Amino acid sequence: MSTVDTGVRAPAAVPLPAPSTRPVGRPLAAGAVAITSWMLVAAALVLLALARPTVDQNMWFLLVDLTVGAVYGTVAAVTLSRRSHPVPWLLAVAAVGGGLAGFGATYTMLDMRRGDLPWVEHISALQGTAWMPGTFALFLVVPWLVREQALRPLEWAAVAAGGALSVWMPIASYRMDAHFFDWCRVAIALGLVTALAVEVRRRRGPVEERTGLGWLVLGTLVLAVSFVPLVVTAVTLPFWLTPALHLVSQAVFPAAVLVVVLRNRLWGLGLVVSRTVLAGLLATGLVVLYLVVVVLLTRVLPGDGTPQLLAAASVAVAVQPARIVLARRVHRLVYGDAADPGRVVRRLGSQLVGDAPVADLLASLAEDVGRSVRLESVAVLADGLEPVRWGEPTQQPQELALRHRGERVGTLEVTPRAGESLSPRDLATLADLGSVLAASVAVARAAADVDALRVRLASVRLEERRVIRREIHDGLGPSLAGIRLGLQGARNLLATDPGAATELLGHLQGEVDAAVAGVRSLSHHLLPPVLDELGLGAALTELGARHSGTELRVDVETDRFDGLHPLVAAAAYGIASEAVTNVVRHAGATRCRITALRAERELVVEVADDGRGVPPDAVPGVGSRSMRERAAEQGGTLTVSPSPGGGTVVRAVLPVDPVPCEERHG
Known part of the structure; x- marks a missing residue:
């Protein structure tokens, strides 16, 4: 199997159908x-x-x-x-x-x-x-x-x-x-x-x-x-x-x-056929032109050789225009659509701006390429997309790398018809058509990425709603129900025992303060206002301060993040907040340290604790999946590893510049 794109290794051979039974030559x-x-x-x-x-x-x-x-x-x-x-x-x-x-x-x-x-x-x-x-x-x-x-x-x-x-x-x-x-x-x-x-x-x-x-x-x-x-x-x-x-x-x-x-x-005969046909047509046309001019002028001019001279002059003038017109038509006769790759490219390109579903776009383009270049089969292969095939190959395919903006986005595999081979002209035509196919692959991949992102976004939204529902159902809901019952009890005591009613109202005041703190904690956990107003550093500092006076001491070390993109800041804060929440719920730690530093074009966020660590048989929960998804959506990575001194270290590395959608899952 030959490969057009040098340096690219061909994929492993796959079983091919039996050779074609079409008649061969004699x-x-x-x-x-x-x-x-x-x-x-x-x-x-x-x-x-x-x-x-x-x-x-x-x-x-x-x-x-x-x-x-x-x-x-x-x-x-x-x-x-x-x-x-x-x-x-x-x-x-x-x-x-x-x-x-x-x-x-x-x-x-x-x-x-x-x-x-x-x-x-x-x-x-x-x-x-x-x-x-x-x-x-x-x-x-x-x-x-x-x-x-x-x-x-x-x-x-x-x-x-x-x-x-x-x-x-x-x-x-x-x-x-x-x-x-x-x-x-x-x-x-x-x-x-x-x-x-x-x-x-x-x-x-x-x-x-x-x-x-x-x-x-x-x-x-x-x-x-x-x-x-x-x-x-x-x-x-x-x-x-x-x-x-x-x-x-x-x-x-x-x-x-x-x-x-x-x-x-035509197996190398294309040039001979085109030149022979062109010569025959040109000679025939010029002879006919000469005879017609001679016959017409002989009737109106004296027979002293003038008609013949004018006819010869007419032939001389008509040679070049006739040759240009006939050459174009003969070229198309011999090579078909492959004679004008630009015309095929324009036709294929018009499909990119059509209203056909993206899923059908590559299939339609592959068929057009196969019919235009007279191929037996065409296959478009790209990571993240289902293979698109037109025709059935009966031999090992030839490969052409599909590149979009300098990046290889897929592979075009083609086979000529049985008993035939691809000429240099065919390969040049396929190279021209490859640019359109590469753009189509990029469009299809972007569409697939958008669909995948839409699914992930819906999943994240659903999970966040579950978290909010759980917090409301398990925390705020019972608190409000208890306060309601308490208020009813205080109302009943006002006439008979004002002192007891006053003591009960004081207790209910504490319950209301706790509910308000819970709501505030929930809203800060989702996205604190200080993140938009003062930036990531201030938001992380506030996150640590919220735990002052508790059994967990949270230390914060951050850089100044001037000009940090809001998407990156939100992802970093969400990861840190979820990691601290896990420490509070599961680690049994007394100290936790949040570190957020910029290293060249990357933002490194670490949350380390001195707790009991992650058991080897632990199953990742919702929080762990949420942190990994936040990092992946920004083109970053997240690792969870044991700390040398005991405990756990959650480390996220995020690009400072937000990653475009088509590059996140390429």
Whole structure:
């Protein structure tokens, strides 16, 4: 397993599902297709050199046949070597058919020169029939099959009709069927329907299948329209229009098929494909521009070479703008969404400001990353969050560290599709997308921290209410009830024994004073006013003074805490107050010392007593949990340990600056 972020150790390997059963490539068959098609093209070129024919309109069709053999033979071999799919087999039929047609044409040319070649009648027939099955299948069958989803009944019917027509057309041509041109019209109509169906899929089909479909629509449309000159009789069209349209289709159709069938995984061929398509489109477009300008200007300007010069100037001006526009579109054809990581980042970033639940945010982003980069699986792992997974891995994943503001917040694990690998471009795209994912992880962790803090806050509030309820129920409540009964007794004695009533009222006065002291003690225990008015030092001093005159002597040593944050001061006072309360209730001590000192960026609070200490089997109570929670909420620590001279030491270390919520539980 490779790791993008250096210095980060990969996690332990986990059992993976069984390898995918999707079909793999057929390299032997691919080699046979490439050798056959290229040998036919090479043989045709040799025969052409030997025949040395005169250049006429037949050369246009010969150029188409040889180009089909070379281009589709290569595309079929590349695709078939990596994926066994019906489409490359149909491309192979087109390639071999084009090669046979070219061979038949040049064989006939050589026979016309020499006149003694054998089987010329049968071989010559190839130039008019061999190219038909594959070429008609290109725009009648192939576009229906470049998909991952299963075909529906109507689509199967279209495939069957296109396949039957592709087989019938060479038979009808060889038999010189009187209805041949009617069959051509049917093929054109079915081709237009096929182009329309692909366009509908491009707009409404699954997002992961849309890349390249626009170019497939263009190629299908051009191939279908290229047969129009064969069936139009009302208007005389240039003889070169049909072969020219075939050549135009070969500038985009093979690349579109390659991209769609292989789903953007071109195994290092991306640069070759993009440059080849760009060159073909640019050359075709400039030639068309030149011819159009020449034809238009010839009618309005004298024929002294001026139209040709102006056409050349138009081509020169159009080269750079056309190259920029076409390069952008071809780049997107080859690489899909990965061609523009910024666009994907913007789309992912827009989800961060949406109203989707935080729990669904990472799942949605992981799916978007997987579909944009054409991955098999994506997993986002972060401490404190449930793992988010999209897809099922069939191999060991590659890791990418997710960093937010310089801190590693999680790990992105990805696997390419079966039989594929991640290119440098893919890794660069994932690095760009990682920043959005890292921000999303930070948002999700912050949300989880807020939820956890809300739960802890509710728990602390509940516990404080229990403490107040206990103090009121066990202390103030019974005292007030006793005073009420005493007052009723004094009232009854006023008429019969005024002296006894006076003595009872004096006793009740003491009870009221004790209740008032209890209420004051309870309020100071929660948060004394002096803490807000005079600060932590004065509050701790008052805490010690409240025990003067009792059996416990409390000494206080504090620094001056100018500018101490109220949250830190409240946490420190709460810890000290709870620790002293525990000493009073459980320690049996005679002396207690409170120390609060500042050490650089930390506040150290200690409460030490000379009591009996904490038994080894003691269970932490509410007070101990409350102190630890107060320290943890400020990003600090709390320890309870035996004192060397006997007794217990409670020591809290708190950061002077309050810790943000997202860092407290990171």
